[in-house]
Amino acid sequence: MNAMTRRVVIGAAAVSMALAMTACGKAGGDKGSDGDNKTIGLLLPESKTTRYESFDYPLIKAKVEELCSDCKIDYKNAGENVSTQKQQFDDLVASGVKVIILDSVDSHATKSWVDAADAKGIKVIAYDRLAEGKVSAYVSFDNEKIGRLQGEGIVGALGGKAKDSDVVMINGKESDPNAALFKKGAHSVLDTQVKKVVYEQTGEWDPAVAGQKMGTAITQLGKDGFDAVYSANDGMAGGIIAALESAGVKGIPVGGQDAELAGIQRILKGTQAFSIYKPYKPEAELTAEVAVKLLKGEKIDSLATKKIDSPSTKGIPAALIDAQVITKKDIANTVVKDQLYKVSEICTPEFAKACAEAGIK
Known part of the structure; x- marks a missing residue:
């Protein structure tokens, strides 16, 4: 084989190998490094x-x-x-x-x-x-600010008696970094604007656990031993309110977060003072x-x-x-206006009268 023939054979082999490698790349490229996976x-x-x-x-x-x-x-x-x-x-x-x-x-x-x-x-x-x-990125709410809003919601619900009021805090799950930020933000308000936080536990983001912790607080403090309850979210607020009702404790403001449907309905009913609309x-x-x-x-x-x-x-x-505190007067212009829930979902027969009073149509 002369030099010219060898060059032709080697060149043909190189082209053949390149074509084979291209074919392999296409066959396995779906989830490979070429980024085709959508x-x-x-x-x-x-x-x-x-x-x-x-x-x-x-x-x-x-x-x-x-x-x-x-x-x-x-x-x-x-x-x-x-x-x-x-x-x-x-x-x-x-x-x-x-x-x-x-x-x-x-x-x-x-x-x-x-x-x-x-x-x-x-x-x-x-x-x-x-x-x-x-x-590579983080998308969320300003969670410490949300905690401050929750603290302000409690202070607002207590009104003029806030400075002389004792508050129970039921926080979120300790492994959730947001729960720590909510707690920090809430304390920054409550520690200076209410008398004292007299009982504080984690409710684990679980309504049943939160209800149990609230029951313990009632036992330890007495029915008249606190004036408001901070709940880190609406789900736990439901368990807390059930525990308060079971113990015959009335007129205690409870605040939550997330603007859950059940929380919105409790706000209309008057058993929950506010939520945070995110x-x-x-x-x-x-x-x-x-x-x-x-x-x-x-x-x-x-x-x-x-x-x-x-x-x-x-x-x-x-x-x-950004997020905001919502009370009964804000429901129409937030969760209803933004179509988070339909009026028919909120204003079931049980809540029809409260909806009318709140201007929800």
């Missing part, structure tokens, strides 16, 4: 709080599909179990997703998972709760926008305009959405 993982923490199944998941899914017609959401709920969420996270990583929206059960437990995903080029968005590890639609839709941009390799500076630090990561791009 599935976004969504991991939510629990279902006892009605917002996750009723609002967060469907709103995120709809917005992702609106922005990216061939994108899909792979949704899983951890049922408040850290091990379950870890397995769900690992499954998403193994499936080849490029973006995961993570609302963590336990923010401290996520560091190793998130860092491992980041090392593989997977973008993790901390949603609603600030997960630890190298997250507009889930802008939070969910903004998260979807961030996820799609990250999936496409685009910058998110215009969406996440703030920077926030977690215990493990500094300078996380963040978007924080």
